[in-house]
Amino acid sequence: MRIRVINPNTTASMTTTIGEAASRIAAPGTEIVATTPKSGPVSIESHFDEAISAVGMLEEVMAGEREGADAYIIACFGDPGLLAARELTRAPVIGIAEAAFHMASLISTRFSIVTTLGRTGIIAEHLLDQYGFRHHCRRVRAAEIPVLDLEDDGEAALTRIIEECRRARDEDGIGAIVLGCGGMADLTGEISDAVGLPVAEGVTAAVKLSEALVGLGLGTSKVGDLAFPRPKAFTGRFEHLSHMPPRT
Amino acid sequence: MRIRVINPNTTASMTTTIGEAASRIAAPGTEIVATTPKSGPVSIESHFDEAISAVGMLEEVMAGEREGADAYIIACFGDPGLLAARELTRAPVIGIAEAAFHMASLISTRFSIVTTLGRTGIIAEHLLDQYGFRHHCRRVRAAEIPVLDLEDDGEAALTRIIEECRRARDEDGIGAIVLGCGGMADLTGEISDAVGLPVAEGVTAAVKLSEALVGLGLGTSKVGDLAFPRPKAFTGRFEHLSHMPPRT
Amino acid sequence: MRIRVINPNTTASMTTTIGEAASRIAAPGTEIVATTPKSGPVSIESHFDEAISAVGMLEEVMAGEREGADAYIIACFGDPGLLAARELTRAPVIGIAEAAFHMASLISTRFSIVTTLGRTGIIAEHLLDQYGFRHHCRRVRAAEIPVLDLEDDGEAALTRIIEECRRARDEDGIGAIVLGCGGMADLTGEISDAVGLPVAEGVTAAVKLSEALVGLGLGTSKVGDLAFPRPKAFTGRFEHLSHMPPRT
Amino acid sequence: MRIRVINPNTTASMTTTIGEAASRIAAPGTEIVATTPKSGPVSIESHFDEAISAVGMLEEVMAGEREGADAYIIACFGDPGLLAARELTRAPVIGIAEAAFHMASLISTRFSIVTTLGRTGIIAEHLLDQYGFRHHCRRVRAAEIPVLDLEDDGEAALTRIIEECRRARDEDGIGAIVLGCGGMADLTGEISDAVGLPVAEGVTAAVKLSEALVGLGLGTSKVGDLAFPRPKAFTGRFEHLSHMPPRT
Amino acid sequence: MRIRVINPNTTASMTTTIGEAASRIAAPGTEIVATTPKSGPVSIESHFDEAISAVGMLEEVMAGEREGADAYIIACFGDPGLLAARELTRAPVIGIAEAAFHMASLISTRFSIVTTLGRTGIIAEHLLDQYGFRHHCRRVRAAEIPVLDLEDDGEAALTRIIEECRRARDEDGIGAIVLGCGGMADLTGEISDAVGLPVAEGVTAAVKLSEALVGLGLGTSKVGDLAFPRPKAFTGRFEHLSHMPPRT
Amino acid sequence: MRIRVINPNTTASMTTTIGEAASRIAAPGTEIVATTPKSGPVSIESHFDEAISAVGMLEEVMAGEREGADAYIIACFGDPGLLAARELTRAPVIGIAEAAFHMASLISTRFSIVTTLGRTGIIAEHLLDQYGFRHHCRRVRAAEIPVLDLEDDGEAALTRIIEECRRARDEDGIGAIVLGCGGMADLTGEISDAVGLPVAEGVTAAVKLSEALVGLGLGTSKVGDLAFPRPKAFTGRFEHLSHMPPRT
Known part of the structure; x- marks a missing residue:
């Protein structure tokens, strides 16, 4: 199984730290893909930093959906964008x-x-x-x-x-x-x-919880408020998010 | 006084509806500036839509700080980005x-x-x-x-x-x-x-609460967790948010 | 609009202090009528003082209904008699x-x-x-x-x-x-x-909240538990409260 | 022991009903004194009725202090004035x-x-x-x-x-x-x-709880917020409440 | 009336202390039967001690049902086995x-x-x-x-x-x-x-609460989750608990 | 690693069902030891059944400590005796x-x-x-x-x-x-x-949570209320629990 560990800040060395800690704890057969968003704050220390970081984090989930991922971890202690991320995937998403x-x-x-x-x-x-x-x-x-x-x-x-x-x-x-x-x-x-x-x-705990959920065959519920978002138009810098194909 | 009413979605006709309702209820002497973010979803119907919309909303607060605003209203019922917005200004920020x-x-x-x-x-x-x-x-x-x-x-x-x-x-x-x-x-x-x-x-209520707070001389506390964000680097599409001058 | 600011204690100098603070913060066009109950404790520092003060405060609301008032403020920090006062009027009633x-x-x-x-x-x-x-x-x-x-x-x-x-x-x-x-x-x-x-x-905050509610056209709900009290007999020193004409 | 059962409304037949129920359940040696306030509503069906009734109820507690009572019961289901009544006595006071x-x-x-x-x-x-x-x-x-x-x-x-x-x-x-x-x-x-x-x-339950507390030697705490009220002046119709002798 | 006061630990001197305190506070006509389980810890100072002590305590309730009891008291401050004890009897059961x-x-x-x-x-x-x-x-x-x-x-x-x-x-x-x-x-x-x-x-309080409930004719509800346990087989050291005659 | 899955009731066929479900979900390298207490109810459907079952369950934990176990699962939905079980071991204990x-x-x-x-x-x-x-x-x-x-x-x-x-x-x-x-x-x-x-x-979930905690090197905290019970005498049928060697 492959867990995409998303460091929502853009400090690559911290992503490395996080990825290494995740890898050390991962079960044999678990592949850790630690990623850094292309855009966002170098650290997250405020509500504002959190709000901005959520975008890059969500794009990393979308990338994971394209590239394949069995679970996602949001590796910032405020769990920014957690419920939004869950809407984007059937896989489990765990905040640290x-x-x-x-x-x-x-x-x-x-x-x-x-x-x-x-x-x-x-x-x-x-x-x-x-x-x-x-x-x-x-x-x-x-x-x-x-x-x-x-x-x-x-x-x-x-x-x-x-x-x-x-x-x-x-x-x-x-x-x-x-x-x-x-x-x-x-x-x-x-x-x-x-x-x-x-x-x-949290990072290590989330790796093991992800493995646990995947092992159980449990993923994010697609019934109710965590269902895939309704496809719609986005404008400006977020136009690329428009009309995501409907998934059910 | 000037209230910046931010419709976090990008449907201009809804901004007009909101702005007109705000203007009708506003006290004499209150100027309503209803704005639409340049980027974001045309409607907000999910955690995901909320997370994305927060960025455009926050940029509208920053624009308000440059252009002058005595209060801000976030005109979406989920109050997306409310605490983040409060960090950006000494003015009151009210969610609907x-x-x-x-x-x-x-x-x-x-x-x-x-x-x-x-x-x-x-x-x-x-x-x-x-x-x-x-x-x-x-x-x-x-x-x-x-x-x-x-x-x-x-x-x-x-x-x-x-x-x-x-x-x-x-x-x-x-x-x-x-x-x-x-x-x-x-x-x-x-x-x-x-x-x-x-x-x-909420929109009308928020206009009157904004007038009330401004009338009381009360704005967002800059002591504690709603203080201005620590200036820092942002990368990629959010580079323009980097190194906002420190304010205290 | 006219706000009746009721100081539930009977110390007139405190009513003056409260009334002046209310007037200073009031919007142009808001008339502040600061009143002192005819009967009650000179200060409110206990559950007992609160209970007694509620009577004089409620009579001030009734006087306001006769004399005309668009909103009421109960200017004691325990909000004594707040829900009872709301039953007596369609106007908003705010505790400090x-x-x-x-x-x-x-x-x-x-x-x-x-x-x-x-x-x-x-x-x-x-x-x-x-x-x-x-x-x-x-x-x-x-x-x-x-x-x-x-x-x-x-x-x-x-x-x-x-x-x-x-x-x-x-x-x-x-x-x-x-x-x-x-x-x-x-x-x-x-x-x-x-x-x-x-x-x-609280006093200043209540003035602005009263103005806000009146501006919104919102008054105390007359549906449910805040409806006008059922008319009935009162005895003894409270006989004058008997058979208030039914209002709906 | 003597329990003063106060019916906060002024309908004497209801006081009788309550008093008889209390007497039937009382232990041998417990004397029930069921009282009706001199002033107040004939029934209690609103926040307003409750607030007014509290005064007559509190005066019945004061009468009980003069006449002797080992416990008090407030026999209206809203427990009107309960904490105020507790301030007036060292005896237990129980709401139904x-x-x-x-x-x-x-x-x-x-x-x-x-x-x-x-x-x-x-x-x-x-x-x-x-x-x-x-x-x-x-x-x-x-x-x-x-x-x-x-x-x-x-x-x-x-x-x-x-x-x-x-x-x-x-x-x-x-x-x-x-x-x-x-x-x-x-x-x-x-x-x-x-x-x-x-x-x-509640009436019957309160009789037995009163007997229980008296039996335990427990009365209302006079340390903290239930201590006797600070003596002070009352005006108008409540002047008789002025300057209650300080008790500690 | 007879109250069975069960000291869930097996230190007889503590049972004596508890029984004497209960007797001193009991009303005339209340008989206190203070009992010690045959089996269990000498003191209760942990979740483990509590869990073990519950068995002996429950057997004391069963003994009380055979020997006659109008109320039960569980005289350990953690109220071990309280809801289980209530299932076994129509009498009130009070934890200290x-x-x-x-x-x-x-x-x-x-x-x-x-x-x-x-x-x-x-x-x-x-x-x-x-x-x-x-x-x-x-x-x-x-x-x-x-x-x-x-x-x-x-x-x-x-x-x-x-x-x-x-x-x-x-x-x-x-x-x-x-x-x-x-x-x-x-x-x-x-x-x-x-x-x-x-x-x-708690011991003294529980005696008076037991007297109060018995005086009110109130016992443990046999409707819902506190009804008598469904009779069933128990094995091993608990075989004697098997097939308790169904009671309703 | 070895997980001791304790079915607190004494119905062996249910232990088999539980054990098989646990084994199917367990990771390679996880050994499931499904056990049935020697003594207790054949099913758990009341507070009483729960209280009795806790003893056998706890003895199964003690057996696990002797025989070796890396984690324990209490396989009854009421989690009977959970905190008591945690006191007995450094291993994680999970209720279903x-x-x-x-x-x-x-x-x-x-x-x-x-x-x-x-x-x-x-x-x-x-x-x-x-x-x-x-x-x-x-x-x-x-x-x-x-x-x-x-x-x-x-x-x-x-x-x-x-x-x-x-x-x-x-x-x-x-x-x-x-x-x-x-x-x-x-x-x-x-x-x-x-x-x-x-x-x-719960059974399957508890297996994966046990694996997760063991993988993290996390076991029950021995600081505070989940520390090993203080050694002491037990009497009667529980004498064998006396003077467990102190562990810290």
């Missing part, structure tokens, strides 16, 4: 925030999230509400690291993340930690060792 | 779904929504949850009319909407109805007369 | 707590309330629950000032309110503050300047 | 709606409410929310009987209540029924026999 | 956690729980959610005392419990405290005196 | 209800449950609440089939399940169905084909 929440809730009764910038905390809160994990999460914490520092100044970033995870462990009454950024995909082991708690990370 | 919910909750204890297509109902449900109006809304109903039928076959559409509104009145135990599509902005009076219930409609 | 919550939620994703006495915090909590804003509010804080200190020892009161607002800003992760007392209606600007956050205040 | 909810939740996992008029259903819904029983209640139903019909046309009223209770039993998936009006206090046995479900009724 | 929550919510608007070990806090949280008291409880606190220390080192345990209760009083903004262990049944008065807050304790 | 909910929520925005007997619906409701999926589930439906009819009269049972699933599809506005009984593990394909909706079934 939801993936980490699901996994953390299966191994602990309460977890905390450690993310990058405090301003993105509200995005996690909205997702916890929508997905149903509000009460499983004790606290959304931020290490106050810009996303690209994970690439550019990894050591310092790791130190601060571990510090914040330790505070979560000591103050929040939790059993597990959720890492709140796709760029942390390669840090899970190190953090877990340093903190002494299980750490749920 | 939230506007209608707020107004309906002030004149009744329970309301129902009558929207276009059933598949968009989940979008309304997610907004009710996020905004806090879940328990004020008894039921989300659909007349099962494609959005553009409101433009193309208005009489038939109106008949079906009124029928569904009457079912809501008779079955749901409500005091008011919320119309679930920007394209219904000119139908409020006719529907309210036919149904015998107050009808909250 | 709800008004402030609505406005704060349109300019920020999370706010805190700063009120007078801690013992009234539960009133705000119950309103947040009933109106749907529980999750928008991070924390209900009290400056521990008796209400009438706002009139009698304004400088000291202002200092303590500002201190508590700063703590809210620094500790709560919020984008806006809601002031939790009608007697603070004239302090908004000063507090916002001192704290560096948008401040939503 | 809450009493019925508590008891029903102890003998079944889900119940439905059958009340008088549909327009009062929202009052029950708000109480379910505030008390925490929203999910225990499947449905709020109304027999559409004016309250005084329970006194004036008891047979017909009973027939309609039983019909609605049977519908609840057959359609709602419940284990118990809550009767939603103090005036039904003497009908419990007949309804339960006719419907074949346990029936929780 | 629910009993304490109900009572505390009738005398205060907010309470905190002080329990033994922090690891059992999640059990209390799940019960608060299921019963509907989540928002009435500000905080679940632990004195970090093993349950049997209440028996073996009572003085030291009491000191730590009082310390934690005082922290709750000073930090949580509450009006009452809920004691979170059946083994504290005899400490209520001392703690309340030391802390200056009403203290709701 | 939670597994099905997780999977259904990843491929649809709303699902309905179709279970066996209506009286078990409340068990599903409580789990939906505890796990956070209340709003993802539109309705809990029952085919009103005793569990063992799935073994004894499979054709008739299947027909009724499909009928109920079709009603769910036509009336509930859903995108997927959750099958509410472990005994339906082999029916997924047939039902999905007949109904035209994706069908999430």
